[in-house]
Amino acid sequence: MAKTLATRMAFGHELIEIAKTNENFVVCNADTKACGLEKFGKDFPEREFSFGIAEQNMVGGAAGLAACGNKVFLATFAVFASMRACEQVRTFVCYPNLNVTVIGTHTGLQVGGDGATHAAIEDVAIMRSFPNMTVVQPADAVAAKALAHAAVDFKGPLYVRLHRNPVADIYDPATYRFEWGKANTVVDYGTDMTIIVSGILLKKALDAAEILKEQGILVRVLDMATIKPLDHEAVIKAARETGAIMTIEDHTILGGLGSAVAEVLVENEPVPMQRIGVQDKFGESGDPELLYRDHGMDVDSIVAKAKELTARKK
Numbered sequence: 001m002a003k004t005l006a007t008r009m010a011f012g013h014e015l016i017e018i019a020k021t022n023e024n025f026v027v028c029n030a031d032t033k034a035c036g037l038e039k040f041g042k043d044f045p046e047r048e049f050s051f052g053i054a055e056q057n058m059v060g061g062a063a064g065l066a067a068c069g070n071k072v073f074l075a076t077f078a079v080f081a082s083m084r085a086c087e088q089v090r091t092f093v094c095y096p097n098l099n100v101t102v103i104g105t106h107t108g109l110q111v112g113g114d115g116a117t118h119a120a121i122e123d124v125a126i127m128r129s130f131p132n133m134t135v136v137q138p139a140d141a142v143a144a145k146a147l148a149h150a151a152v153d154f155k156g157p158l159y160v161r162l163h164r165n166p167v168a169d170i171y172d173p174a175t176y177r178f179e180w181g182k183a184n185t186v187v188d189y190g191t192d193m194t195i196i197v198s199g200i201l202l203k204k205a206l207d208a209a210e211i212l213k214e215q216g217i218l219v220r221v222l223d224m225a226t227i228k229p230l231d232h233e234a235v236i237k238a239a240r241e242t243g244a245i246m247t248i249e250d251h252t253i254l255g256g257l258g259s260a261v262a263e264v265l266v267e268n269e270p271v272p273m274q275r276i277g278v279q280d281k282f283g284e285s286g287d288p289e290l291l292y293r294d295h296g297m298d299v300d301s302i303v304a305k306a307k308e309l310t311a312r313k314k
Contacts, residue, residue: 004166004167004168004169005141005166005167005169006141006162006163006164006165006166006167007138007139007140007141007143007144007162007163007167007199007200008034008035008036008103008105008106008144008162008163008164009035009036009141010138010140010141010142010144010145010148011035011103011138011144011145011147011148011160011162012034012035012036012037012075012103013036014144014145014148014149015027015037015040015073015148015151015152016036016037016039016040016043018148018149018152019040019043019044019047020043022152023047024071024152025047025070025071025072025073025152026047026048026049026065026070026071026072026073027040027041027044027047027048027049027072027073027074027075028048028049028050028051028058028061028062028065028072028073028074028075029041029048029049029050029051029058029074029075029076030050030051030052030053030054030055030058030074030075030076030080031050031051031052031053032053032075032076032077032080034075034076034077034103034105034106035075035103035105035162037073037075037103038075049061049065055076055080055081055084055085055088056084056085056087056088058074058076058085059074059081059085059088059089059092059093059100059102060088060092062074062093062100063088063092063093063096063098063100066093066098066099066100067096067098070099071099071101071152072098072099072100072101073100073101073103073151074100074101074102074103075103075105076103076104076105077104077105077106077118077120078104078105078106078107078120078123078161078162079106079117079118079119079120079123081102081103081104081123081159082104082120082122082123082126082127082159083122083123083126086126089102089127089130089133089157090130093157094130094131094132094133094157095131095132097132097156097157098156098157099154099155099156099157100157100158101151101154101157101158101159101160102127102157102158102159102160103160103162104120104123104127104159104160104161104162105162105163105164106118106120106162106163106164107120107121107123107161107162107163107164107199107250107251108120108121108163108199108200108250108251108283109121109250109278109283109284109288109291109292109295109297110163110164110165110200110250110288111164111283111288112164112165112285112286112287112288112291113285113286114285115283115284115285116282116283116284116285118283119282119283119284121250121251121252121278121282121283122251122252122254122255123159123161123251124137124161124227124249124251124255124256124257125251125252125254125255125256125259126255127159127228128227128228128255128256128260129255130157132156132157133157133158133159133228134154134156134157134158134159134180134226134228134229135159135161135226135227135228136158136159136160136161136180136225136226136227137160137161137162137198137199137225137227138160138162138178138199138225139167139170139171139197139198139199139200139202139203139223139225140167140168140169140170140171140200140202140203141167141169142169142170142171142172142173142176143170143171143176143178143225144162145173146173146176146177146178147160147178147225149178150178150180154180161199161227163199163200163250165288167200167203168203170186170202170203170206178225180226181226181229181230181231182226182231182234183196183222183223183224183225183226183231183234183235184222184223184225185220185221185222185223185234186202186206186221186222186223187206187209187219187220187221188220188221189209189213189218189219189220190218190219190220190242191218191220191241191242191243192212192217192218192219192242192244192310193217193219193220193242193243193244193245193246193306193309193310193313194219194220194221194222194238194239194241194242194244194245194246195208195209195219195220195221195222195246195247195248195302195306196222196224196235196238196245196246196247196248196257196261197221197222197223197224197247197248197249197257198223198224198225198227198249198257199249199250200250201248201249201250201297202221202223204248204292204297204298204299204302205221205248205302206221207299208299208302208303208306209221211299211303212303212306212307215303215307217306217307217310219306220238220241220242222234222238224257224261227256227257227260228260230260230261230264232264232268235261235264235265235268235269236264236265236268236269239265239268239269239270239271240269243271243272243313243314244271244272244273244274244309244310244312244313245261245265245271245272245273245274246273246274246275246276246302246305246306246309247261247262247273247274247275247276247277248276248277248297248302249275249276249277250277250278250297251277251278252277252278252279252280252281253275253276253277253278253279253280254280256277257277258275258276258277259275261273262275271313272309272312272313273309274305274306274308274309276296276297276301276302276305277295277297278295278297279295279296281295
């Protein structure tokens with residue numbers, strides 16, 4: 001049976017394990033059960049700083065710690081990191097190009113009962129607009145753990161986007177390697193179209209690709225873990241070789257992965273494209289799978305839209 005663990009918990013727990021042998025980073029918390037790092041101070045009391053529910057202050061404090069030479073991780077819900085502390089992230093972290101990793105959890109429609117106010121579906125658009133900021137999103141717990149190791153050595157502002165609920169592992173921990181700014185080709189069945197996805201919706205993309213294969217439509221699936229800087233080469237190559245691009249993201253289609261891919265295509269290799277994500281709406285309360293269905297982000301909707309997209313190819 002496939003393992004299930006939320007990417008937020010996989011990242012946080014792995015960071016605690018890394019801290020046992022690596023003393024070169026500190027953690028800032030905001031009194032939220034974001035990713036397990038609220039327990040960091042129990043084992044490393046001199047390396048954890050709690051700011052309470054005061055995210056703006058936390059980012060300012062993290063920036064101060066980084067300015068003094070520390071590598072800093074701060075953790076909170078993505079809506080608070082990207083909106084409540086937006087100015088602080090932009091001005092105090094990105095502008096001076098400091099070594100602060102912002103861990104944004106509970107992203108997308110997965111927050112379920114927390115509703116519109118807590119559904120972070122605009123965070124990628126905000127974070128990728130800041131100079132010096134790198135934006136990354138793992139697809140499963142295996143990728144999240146690998147990312148934790150890479151993040152410890154990362155230099156500069158970094159936004160790590162993580163999800164609330166457990167998700168089945170896709171990758172094999174024995175073979176998976178995370179590379180900054182590089183898309184990973186998960187399956188390559190043929191040249192009818194390419195699906196580019198980031199985050200936990202990779203599983204839905206793969207399920208859709210299998211159904212499409214059975215129906216004679218051969219799809220390439222790319223996991224774009226790094227949203228900024230985007231892997232331009234992989235996008236252009238996919239456009240030239242498959243002639244149609246679909247993006248899937250648990251985020252608004254405005255300013256996120258789909259927008260980033262579209263920017264590359266329109267300037268380099270225009271092809272028919274379809275963006276799947278939240279269609280200029282707010283999040284809602286409800287079961288995540290039902291919300292995905294209602295927003296056209298379920299497997300059946302992906303398959304239907306893929307057929308429409310391939311029909312648009314010249």
